[in-house]
Amino acid sequence: MSNITINLYNFEKRRNSTLRPIDAGDVYQGELKQDFALTGLDVRFRFTNFAEVPHYNYARIESFGRYYWITEWYYESGFWRALLAVDVLASYADQIMDSVQFVTRATRSPVTKPYMIDPLAQPAGIPTREYRQIQPGDFWGAGVNTNDGLVVLGVVGADAGSVGAVTYYAMSMPVFSSLLNTMLSSPDWLNISTSEISQGLQKAVINPCQYIVYCRWFPIYSYDFVNNGGTLGGGEIVNSINLGWWSFALANIARKLDTAGSGWMRVARSFQVPKHPEGTGNNLFYQLSPYTSYTLEFPPFGVFEIDTTEFLGKTIMGVEVSFSVLTGDATLKVAAGADNNIDFGKSLLVYEGQIGVQLPIAQVAGNINNFKQALAAGTITGLDAVLQEVK
């Protein structure tokens, strides 16, 4: 047996901790067995009160430079024997703390990755829901329950500034209604003498709606469009439209869209993005799927699932619709931004569709006669070529 100085402690610590006692504890002389391993000792103590069970659970042997767990006490022939197992975490705490490791998880770390999904936090429970809305009138400028919308009429008529063979006019609904009323209430505007063709026959023969080849309603504020033009400007304010061989005075002004660009419009608004109520601090990843999901419903384009990563660090969502009132062709762009700064060049969603409502006019017409005549003309031309060869 060899004697050794041992500091004994009644010490509370976790098994997998580098924690060490800060005081000296109770100092004793112990007797080591002749044969021992440094990591596992068998020490005999000669306590004054041998009848009292030792309450120590931890030890330090300075000469070995190590801390030990006391794993068992034995009473043997008037002595208390302790089995000691080295506590490597406490013994080498300084070196461990000084080492650089690849840390995957930590409670206290200056490096936080709050957006990194934590697999130990499972989505559970009944979901809560929030929504943000923009009323159609607030987005487009006009609602269906008012006469504020814009009617765009494409008519065939004499006009040097037309787009193709059709001249487009943008007007308010009352102006459009007044125009139809004038056209269809009396054939006087035809200026055909009743001595040549009776009024009844004029009505039967001439259908003014045949000159209207495009008629579409848009939910945008007609006053602004007619007076100020579309997003790119252009077009001129007129008081009459040319329809077939005739000219019609309008009840109020309209805008003649003499270039494709003059029918261009851009409308944009933004939402505040609802955020996960627990998605703060180190739990910012709650703002991501599967803890959070976003769905955008944008009639008439459809319903879209939004990638939650697009809203990280963003507070608002912008929606922009660019469209032409000459065709109804529209492009929807959705982008995320912060502080009312939205860059639609970095859109998270770009989708094409059609907006505007086709208004029924007096006829749904396809001038199939032209097609039949064309086919007949082609047949005659072909036969004529054959006959020429026969001759």
Added chain:
Amino acid sequence: MSRHLDLLTGAQEAIGNAVTDQASALLDRVRGTVNTFTQAALPTAVAALGQLHYSGSSGNFQSATEPITLYAKFFSGYRVQDINESGYPVYTRERLFSCRGGYVLVDMPHIEIDGALLLELQVIEDFLKGGCYIE
């Protein structure tokens, strides 16, 4: 006998060739006529197709009455373990001293300590790999 046969066969061949030639010529003329007809007729008909247009349709205003809506759905996160016993994701190389005061989990730990025994190093690495407290 064989000479007569040859003559007869030759005559058959001559007659057959004449019929074939006439049929072929007729087919050529038909084909040419169709070509001529098609080439002359098609451009006229195709050009006239441009005149074909439709106007007017029935639309509906339903989509213009619907609000534009952003829906959000939130699930609470249920933590399998207490944060003090499991920590947050870090995934970074760093000095363990900076994690002092809490739980730490290390991937592929490697440590060198002057004077430490091999067994002790293995145990330390096992602790780091399984999660321990730097205190």
